[in-house]
Amino acid sequence: GYTTDPSKILFTSRLFEIMVFFLGLAIIMRNLLSNLSRKNKRLVFELLVAVFLILSALLRWKAFGDFSEEALLFTRKYFVLNVLVFLIFVQELGKFSLLVNRLKLSPSLVFILSFSILIMIGTALLYLPSATTSGISLIDAFFTATSAVCVTGLIVVDTSVAFTHFGQIIIMTLFQIGGLGMMTFTTFFGFFFKGSLSIENSLFLRDYINESNVGEITSTLIKIIIFTVLVEFAAAVLIFVLTEPALFPNDGGRWFFAGFHAISAFCNAGFSTLSSGLYEPGFRYLYDMHLVVAITIILGGIGFPVFINYYNYVYRLLKGIVRSALYGEKYKHTPRVSNINTRLAVYTTAALLVVGFVCYWHFEGNHTLSGLSSYGKVVTAFFGAVTPRTAGFNSVDMTALSVPTILIYLILMWIGASPGSTGGGLKTTTFAVAILNTWSVATGKMRVEVFGRQLTAETLRKAFAVIALSFLTIGLGVFLVTLFNPELALIDVAFEIFSAFSTVGLSLGITSSLTTASKVVVAVVMFLGRVGTLTILVAITRKAAELRYKYPEETVFIT
Amino acid sequence: GYTTDPSKILFTSRLFEIMVFFLGLAIIMRNLLSNLSRKNKRLVFELLVAVFLILSALLRWKAFGDFSEEALLFTRKYFVLNVLVFLIFVQELGKFSLLVNRLKLSPSLVFILSFSILIMIGTALLYLPSATTSGISLIDAFFTATSAVCVTGLIVVDTSVAFTHFGQIIIMTLFQIGGLGMMTFTTFFGFFFKGSLSIENSLFLRDYINESNVGEITSTLIKIIIFTVLVEFAAAVLIFVLTEPALFPNDGGRWFFAGFHAISAFCNAGFSTLSSGLYEPGFRYLYDMHLVVAITIILGGIGFPVFINYYNYVYRLLKGIVRSALYGEKYKHTPRVSNINTRLAVYTTAALLVVGFVCYWHFEGNHTLSGLSSYGKVVTAFFGAVTPRTAGFNSVDMTALSVPTILIYLILMWIGASPGSTGGGLKTTTFAVAILNTWSVATGKMRVEVFGRQLTAETLRKAFAVIALSFLTIGLGVFLVTLFNPELALIDVAFEIFSAFSTVGLSLGITSSLTTASKVVVAVVMFLGRVGTLTILVAITRKAAELRYKYPEETVFIT
Ligand SMILES: [K+]
Ligand SMILES: [K+]
Structure with a gap:
């Protein structure tokens, strides 16, 4: 009616x-x-x-x-x-x-435009009177919509208090679309062109789609959606089971909580319907639930290409087993199951988790870990290693973190998740490529090699560009926020901007005290971090014509 | 007697x-x-x-x-x-x-060892009772010696008060040797190998020296020394003339002041015999003298390869003119006078000076520039743009700088001077290569081109490695100092470490309050920044054998 x-x-x-x-x-x-x-x-x-x-x-x-x-x-x-x-x-x-x-827009531009339009629609929807309990300013609606679409999770108003149930559903929809869209786009950008030698091809999807592989694109898209739905559903059921009924008014509320946090975790969104996140009294000590959230975050952040790589492996393995069982065929071993991308992503993720866990354990022993049970300490330290890359949930009081932990968080946030995932940041592979290149230069190798493969010159050049742009963006962001909010300490501003750029969503508590100009800066940094500075540059610069000439080579002194 | x-x-x-x-x-x-x-x-x-x-x-x-x-x-x-x-x-x-x-040590190792030995000798000399007015702790002697040899200029004790005339002469000698040695080494590392395609060759001087070009090396060395002595002598005379006799006890003291500051400026050392540097009352308003110091700094920081490039140009030009005048020969135009390295270094230096000047003018108008005469404002802003790259002199009260200026200083310090110079930092050319590569990737170019030349893949890889290592070193430095001096604000620590890494020597005033552990960290960062993290890595890693195989190429997702 x-x-x-x-x-x-x-x-x-x-x-x-x-x-x-x-x-x-x-x-x-x-x-x-x-x-x-x-x-x-x-x-x-x-x-x-x-x-x-x-x-x-x-x-x-x-x-x-x-x-x-x-x-x-x-x-x-x-x-x-x-x-x-x-x-x-x-x-x-x-x-x-x-x-x-x-x-005939370039895919980069379509990608950027879709995110922009989604943010505008989200802003309009969150600005609806029915979305908020007692109104919201336009900048706050814009900030929240950007934060949701970019799956960042930085908040200027308390999601649990300021937004109605309807508003929370809008936010959930926004980060679900944002996370899924991101995963789809980055997967397509990278996935179909790993064999390609030219940078143009891998950044301009157009020529590719014109060809006859719409089928492959559709099947990949379906796989992405199935992967997402399966993980999110499983996570939601587990979260539902692992929370207590007494914490919610009814089962509907409990399911909503479970669904919201499952999606938020998988999308590395970091939004929560609780004022203090998972640190909320009543939820603070539900370590099994924290563990489920952490694992969901990792699955969302490992990247779809890694999943599809392992999926193909298991699929072939099972097919081989079934065939040998049914028809007595000889089992055929697939020699190369994981590609370089998968290995770099998985190994770097594992290494960062271990480093994060050890550092958190060491530097937080007398801070956020004190007074917890042994199991609680292990889970909280694990959660503390997972969340900065780039989930943004907190199971502890963020303002109680020690300064060394904060600095380590800056690095972990900056590196972020893996490509083709719902997470942001520089990406594990970019970081790994930077390290491999440095080592290769130091040992005087002419090429960068890893796992019996040689990295292409384009991979190196793109990684270099991505890292350079990340510093440009973060530097400018910190500079501008400091300019607009001169009263804030550098460590808080740096944390906020690293968090925004890598779409982490953790904050040392300054987000709501930002001026409007600073909020716009943070929102822009989130957008740049999410869509990718390189993608934006590619979209706005004119594509160079194929080079039919060659200049003489010249070395520049790099000492 | x-x-x-x-x-x-x-x-x-x-x-x-x-x-x-x-x-x-x-x-x-x-x-x-x-x-x-x-x-x-x-x-x-x-x-x-x-x-x-x-x-x-x-x-x-x-x-x-x-x-x-x-x-x-x-x-x-x-x-x-x-x-x-x-x-x-x-x-x-x-x-x-x-x-x-x-x-048969590698030149990198010889380079590192010479700097280490020089620091040890310097420490021993500064620890002498006759070098200090009232004694000095070993760590402070070590820190000062490192700071002098690495031409950084960070000080834990007041150079004008704590050290005797003898001590000041030791410091001056250390930064003269350090600056000259640095210029010589980096020039040799880069200068003779600009045509070389392999990274190994350009990093291992040994094979080169074995050949018959000792003459060329000697003549280059002589040119370096003449260049240094000429500039320093001219600067000393000008500084002498531009200071007032009343400020000194006698002409000897005035000459010592002029010589000390001329050498310190050319070597980008940043040491001063005045407690407040050029901000010292009496010297504060000697703008002409500030200008001489600034220009000496630029000459020291532009790099010897640039100088020799222009020298050759002028030499050929004059020879052509003389020949045509004497023998009536037709003047032969030399088509390519400046190489890519020279152009990148000069243009980047000019751009950074302009950016620095404008920013300083804008953000310090109500701070350190307020109350100055028009000429004073122009010179002070110019000086403020010159000094963070990587001279480290101050003509204003550093603690009065506005926060935006400090953040811009961080960037300028990080970029630093040009290769083959007495200055430190990432180097202008490395920074330029990073920007050129980013632009080239964004426009979809397969190669990085500038001024009608193509940059070699090795140049790109080295620049990437140098930037990655700079962040590793700075990050670790900030982390450790924060750990050992938890009471210090991040902005002060960051400024200190950026300053140390790029051997700038500016400080927001925390150097003397560092704990011994932090002092060691800062000293090590200075050393790494001066000698070059890549040089050290090259020295300590085993040189890879020539690769007689080739792995298949594979692209990694960089998004
Ligand atoms: K997030
Ligand atoms: K210096």
Whole structure:
């Protein structure tokens, strides 16, 4: 049934008006942009509809003077018309996306635009009166939407207090789409082009899609979604089981909690419906649940390419076993199961977890770990090693961390998760490539080799560029926030910006005290960190033509 | 004549004893290490001398019980013997360096060892009672010697108060040798191998020296020394002229001041005989003198390869003009005067100076620039742009800098001077290569090109390694100092470590309050920054054999 709350009626009415207005504009634009000669007849009709729609919107916006207040109740009276207009709107949206497709935008640009549009839609939705308990400023809605879409988890308002159930569902949807979209995009960017030698190809998906491998893309997409749903469902069930009913008003609330945190964990989003995250009294000592969350985070952060690599291995293994069992065929061993990317991602992840665990254990013994049970200490230290890369959940009081831990967190946050994952940061592989290159230069090797493979020059150049850009972004971010919030300590600002860039979401507690300018800076850093500075640069720079010349080589002194 | 101050006699006596002792040891070692069969006769004689020398040292150290105090006056009584022993000592030192040469150490290792030995000698000399006004702890002597040899200029004790005239001369000598040595070494490392394709060749000088180009090396060395002496002499004269006689007790003091600061400026050492540096009352408003110091700093920091590049250009130009004037020959134009290294170094230096100037002007208008005359503002802003790269002089109160300026200083310090110069840091060329590579990747180019030349893959890999190592070193340094001095703010510690790594020498005032462990950390960071982390890694890692195989190439996801 319709609500009778005047403010809600006003809002839906306004939304409807905006839709009608844009509908009219869209029809005109479409006709202007499309080939005129072919459909003159339809053109006249559509232009009339457009003019009608725009005029009616203008009329309702009192562009021609004040009309009766009855206009406000438009949505109530002309129900069928509303539904029709809504359907036309959706149809036009679809046509619009086709139009975008016809514009032959680079995939990088499509990627960036989708994230931007998603953030705008999210901002609008979170700005709805029904999303918040007592209103929210536009900048806070924008910040929260950016944080959710970029799966960062930095918050300027308390998710559990400021947002209604509806608002929380919006946030959850945003980070689910953001995380999944990120995983899909980065997987596609990297996955299909690992054999390619040129950087252009691996960054411009367009030429690839034109070819006849839409099937492969679809099947990969389906695998990504199945992988995501399976892990999230399993995590949700486990979280449900491992929490106590007494903590929630009803089972629905418990399921919502479990689902929200499962998705948030897998997407490395770091959002929580609890004010203090997992440190909330009642949840603080549920170590088994913490462990489930930590493992979900790792699965989300290891990257889809790694998963698919192991999936193919297990699939072939099982196929071989079944075949040999059924038909008596000889078992065929697959010699090379994991590619370099998988090995680098898995080994680096493992190494960072161990380093993180040992450091956390050592430096937090007298801080956040003191007073915990042995099992609690182990789980909390493990959780403390997992969360900065780049989940952003906290199972301890962040402000109680020791300074050495904070500095180690800066490094771990900066490195982040693996490529093709829901996590952010520099990526484990980039970090590993940097180390391998340094070692190779130090030992005087002409090539960078690992696991019996040679890294391509493009891999090295891209890793170098990504690292350079990460420092540029972080440096600028810290500089600007310091400029706009001069009262904040450098360590807090640095932590905040590293956290934003790597979309971690941990904070030493300054997020809500940022000025509007600083919030915009942090939001931009989140976006740059999520979409990738290199992706953005690739999107906005003109693609160089193929080089049909060659300059003489010259060495520069690097000492 | 001889001094009659007992403490001085005691000291020179001790020094003499140490020399005698090591002389004995050296002779024994040399005979043990050299081929025994060839010189049996000399061996017996030398061993006898060695035993005599060692025994006499042990005797004087009262190893066999207490002898009369007359032993203390040994140096006074046996003057000729002393001179003889001293000559033998020098001769043995020469033989020892030949021995080192025979060990076929890599130039990297020789380079590192020379700096280490110089630091040790410096520490011993600064620890002398006559070097300080009221004594100094060993760690402070070590820190000051490291700071001087590494031309950093970070100080734990006030150079003007704690050290005597003699001590200041030691410091001056140390940074003159350190700066010149650095310039020589880095020039040789890079200069002769710019055409070489392999990293090994450019890092291992040995094979090169074995060939017949000792003449070229000698002539380059002579040019370096002439360049240094000319600039330092001109700067000293100008500084002398531009200071007022009233500020000094006599003309000797004024000359010493001029010489000390000319050398310190050219070597980018940052040491000053004034407690507050150029901010000292009386010197604070000598803007012309500041300008001379700034230009001397730039000349020292631009790098010898750039100088020689322009020198050759001017030389050929003049030769052409003279020839055409004398013999009527047609003037031959030299098409390519400046190589890529020169252009990158000069353009990056210019760009950084402009950026530094604008930022300083903007962010210090209400801070350190307020109340100055217009000329004073321009010179101070210029000086403020020059000094963080990597001179370390201050013409303002460092603690009065605004936070944005401090953050910009961090970046400028990190980038530092040009290769083959007396300055430290990442180097302008490395920074430029990082930017060029990023741009090239973003525009989808397969190669990194600049000024009609293509950068070699080795240049890129080395630059990548140098940047990675710089962050490793700085990160570790900040972490350890924070660990040992938990009370210090991150911004102060970061500034200190960036300053140490790039051998800048600016400080926000925490150097003297560091614990001994932190002082060691800062000293090590200075050393790593000066000698170059890559050089050290190259020296300590085993050189890989030439690769006679090739692994298949594989791309890693870098997103
Ligand atoms: K996150
Ligand atoms: K310096």
